[in-house]
Amino acid sequence: MTDQPTSEHLDRALQRLQGGESVAAILRDAETTTATALEPLLHTAARLTALLPVATPTAEEQQADRAAFVAMVRTLQQQPVSPSLSARLNRWIAHTGRFKIENRQEKERQPMIILAIKLLVVLSLSLGSTGGALALAEQSLPGSPLYGVKLTLEDLTAGLQTNPADQANLYLAQAQARAREMLQLVEQGGTPDEALLLRLRERLEWAFAAASELPDPQLASWCAQARQTLQAQEQAMAGALATAPAAAQEQLLTALMLMTQAREQAHTGEQDPAAFRVRRPWAEEPDRPAPGASRTPQPGQSGPGQPGGNPDGACPDCTPTGDANRYGPQPEQPGPGQPGGNPEATPTPMGDQVRHGPPTEQPRPTATACSDCAYNRDSWMYRYGPQAGQYDPAAYQNRWQYRWQTQATPTPPAEVTPMPGPGPTSPGAGEQQQGSTAGSDQSGGGDQSGGGDQGGGGGDQSGGGGDQSGRDLGKGDVGAASRVGVQDFV
Amino acid sequence: MNDSGAQEAGRLRRARALDADALASIYDDYHPAIYRYLYRQVADVETARDLAAEVFHRLLRALHAGQGPTDHLSAWLYRTAHNVLVDHYRRQQHRRHLPLDESLASDGPAPGDEVESRLKAAQLRAALRRLTAHQQQVIALKFLAGLPNEEVARIVGKPVGAVKSLQHRALAALQRSLNPPGGGIV
Numbered sequence: 001m002t003d004q005p006t007s008e009h010l011d012r013a014l015q016r017l018q019g020g021e022s023v024a025a026i027l028r029d030a031e032t033t034t035a036t037a038l039e040p041l042l043h044t045a046a047r048l049t050a051l052l053p054v055a056t057p058t059a060e061e062q063q064a065d066r067a068a069f070v071a072m073v074r075t076l077q078q079q080p081v082s083p084s085l086s087a088r089l090n091r092w093i094a095h096t097g098r099f100k101i102e103n104r105q106e107k108e109r110q111p112m113i114i115l116a117i118k119l120l121v122v123l124s125l126s127l128g129s130t131g132g133a134l135a136l137a138e139q140s141l142p143g144s145p146l147y148g149v150k151l152t153l154e155d156l157t158a159g160l161q162t163n164p165a166d167q168a169n170l171y172l173a174q175a176q177a178r179a180r181e182m183l184q185l186v187e188q189g190g191t192p193d194e195a196l197l198l199r200l201r202e203r204l205e206w207a208f209a210a211a212s213e214l215p216d217p218q219l220a221s222w223c224a225q226a227r228q229t230l231q232a233q234e235q236a237m238a239g240a241l242a243t244a245p246a247a248a249q250e251q252l253l254t255a256l257m258l259m260t261q262a263r264e265q266a267h268t269g270e271q272d273p274a275a276f277r278v279r280r281p282w283a284e285e286p287d288r289p290a291p292g293a294s295r296t297p298q299p300g301q302s303g304p305g306q307p308g309g310n311p312d313g314a315c316p317d318c319t320p321t322g323d324a325n326r327y328g329p330q331p332e333q334p335g336p337g338q339p340g341g342n343p344e345a346t347p348t349p350m351g352d353q354v355r356h357g358p359p360t361e362q363p364r365p366t367a368t369a370c371s372d373c374a375y376n377r378d379s380w381m382y383r384y385g386p387q388a389g390q391y392d393p394a395a396y397q398n399r400w401q402y403r404w405q406t407q408a409t410p411t412p413p414a415e416v417t418p419m420p421g422p423g424p425t426s427p428g429a430g431e432q433q434q435g436s437t438a439g440s441d442q443s444g445g446g447d448q449s450g451g452g453d454q455g456g457g458g459g460d461q462s463g464g465g466g467d468q469s470g471r472d473l474g475k476g477d478v479g480a481a482s483r484v485g486v487q488d489f490v
Numbered sequence: 491m492n493d494s495g496a497q498e499a500g501r502l503r504r505a506r507a508l509d510a511d512a513l514a515s516i517y518d519d520y521h522p523a524i525y526r527y528l529y530r531q532v533a534d535v536e537t538a539r540d541l542a543a544e545v546f547h548r549l550l551r552a553l554h555a556g557q558g559p560t561d562h563l564s565a566w567l568y569r570t571a572h573n574v575l576v577d578h579y580r581r582q583q584h585r586r587h588l589p590l591d592e593s594l595a596s597d598g599p600a601p602g603d604e605v606e607s608r609l610k611a612a613q614l615r616a617a618l619r620r621l622t623a624h625q626q627q628v629i630a631l632k633f634l635a636g637l638p639n640e641e642v643a644r645i646v647g648k649p650v651g652a653v654k655s656l657q658h659r660a661l662a663a664l665q666r667s668l669n670p671p672g673g674g675i676v
Contacts, residue, residue, distance in 0.1 A: 002596075007651070007654040007655045007658040010658050010661070014657070039660045041658075044664050047614060047630070051633075051634055053525045054525075055529065056535070069514075069550075071519075073513050076551075076554045077508050197623070432669075
């Protein structure tokens with residue numbers, strides 16, 4: 001039996017073999033059992049000595065090899081040192097690790113980076129969602145939750161405008177937007193509310209107020225463009241009126257008359273800028289918001305003439321003129337058909353369209369009590385306001401349909417289809433009824449004597465009777481409609 | 491560190507800076523040993539010259555790239571020589587032939603004992619190539635380069651005990667390869 005030699009035994013034996021001893025001498029010193037196993041291994045190792053002889057190259061070849069090596073050294077010396085990628089990476093890691101150890105504040109940087117990334121992500125998502133919400137708000141209609149956002153954005157945009165021309169264009173565009181919203185609501189089977197009408201009128205007046213600050217040539221040019229724009233809008237509204245539900249026709253008619261008034265005013269500015277400024281109904285209009293201000297009546301917000309609105313609007317610094325008071329009576333003044341009002345008054349909402357009569361021929365009354373100033377500015381609410389039971393949409397529609405059918409031929413006042421008498425005929429009528437008898441409308445006298453002035457409130461400061469004023473207004477209204485030209489709508 | 495060690499470290503430091511004199515000195519000191527080491531395995535002068543040149547070429551490229559040996563230059567050179575040799579064998583396998591021993595391929599007549607010795611050498615090299623890479627490396631370093639166990643251990647990156655075990659298994663495998671059970675010499 002043989003014992004396998006350990007690696008140590010073999011290594012010692014190999015060392016002796018490499019030292020020059022013979023295999024036999026090595027095996028003699030080894031144990032018998034181990035020697036048997038060592039013998040073939042030692043003979044195999046001894047056979048390897050046959051590989052030791054080496055054929056060396058010639059001296060020239062060796063010199064050539066050395067010269068090639070030195071030449072390579074020279075070449076590499078001229079090349080820029082560029083550590084390998086792994087070397088650079090290792091150095092960077094080593095440097096970063098050392099830096100972190102040496103500067104313990106570096107540990108705080110990682111959370112800050114993470115926080116910054118989180119903030120970036122949140123801001124991106126917020127801005128993205130905000131942009132989406134703004135895009136949705138831009139297409140929203142009254143009654144939509146985003147409609148308030150749309151109005152606020154419009155106010156903010158208007159507040160950024162400082163140039164009167166830009167302001168005028170922007171307000172006119174916003175008025176167009178209100179009109180489009182009205183049409184869209186009607187198309188969807190809805191009914192525009194009073195707040196939307198208020199916003200429409202408000203934007204129109206602000207547009208003209210801003211335009212009045214323009215030089216005459218620019219004003220005339222702007223008015224020409226505005227007239228065309230308003231005319232197109234009128235046509236759209238007139239087209240929608242024929243197919244609108246009955247409940248929406250009332251609001252559409254009111255909006256149509258507002259557009260007509262505005263177009264007529266634009267026509268005036270186009271022809272005579274000076275007259276535009278004199279006659280502009282917002283000559284003392286402080287309502288136009290200053291840049292940056294937001295006065296948009298938000299949904300649910302009460303406006304003048306509405307419950308919760310400003311009932312008196314005391315205006316000590318106001319000097320109302322016939323133009324300023326064209327919208328008629330004070331809210332607290334009883335109108336025709338109301339206790340204390342003139343029962344014979346024939347109010348018409350078109351009375352203030354007759355404001356193109358000579359306004360200065362009659363002495364303008366001096367305001368002594370200006371509690372109606374604010375309401376004069378917003379008196380359309382009294383004329384077209386939502387007083388229940390005081391509006392007869394059928395009468396309006398018949399009147400407008402009549403005008404369309406007659407192709408806007410200037411019609412003598414006597415031939416005009418009479419408006420319904422005092423009583424619950426129209427929003428405007430209701431308002432006029434309120435103020436017709438008190439005779440406190442400071443513009444009423446001037447309007448009346450003006451032969452159809454725009455002081456269509458029917459009030460008569462001189463006490464000439466609100467009824468007379470109302471009749472005149474009715475005539476003036478027709479005259480104004482004739483001047484506007486019914487053909488414009490057809 | 492003794493003087494020779496300090497001098498070797500200084501020379502290596504200058505070599506890492508691509509100092510021509512230091513590199514030439516290294517070449518002069520190590521090239522003959524590397525050439526012999528390679529020749530004893532490939533048995534061809536030109537192949538051994540090419541492989542030795544490749545070893546020193548790799549040394550220069552490594553130093554130029556900021557890598558290469560930081561100490562134990564000899565170990566780095568033998569390790570590189572082994573890798574170069576492995577690559578050479580791999581290329582030879584792709585060529586599907588073994589190189590002829592140049593002495594056997596010579597035209598001139600050779601004495602009978604010399605022929606026999608060369609045949610035995612060829613058989614040994616063929617048997618060596620049948621070993622594992624680590625076994626080949628240990629046998630070549632230990633018996634063809636004549637390095638001590640400690641140096642071999644440093645080159646192969648294993649402990650000395652592992653080197654002795656490798657040496658033992660390599661000789662046993664080589665013995666079995668040269669003396670198959672059926673008898674005769676391969």
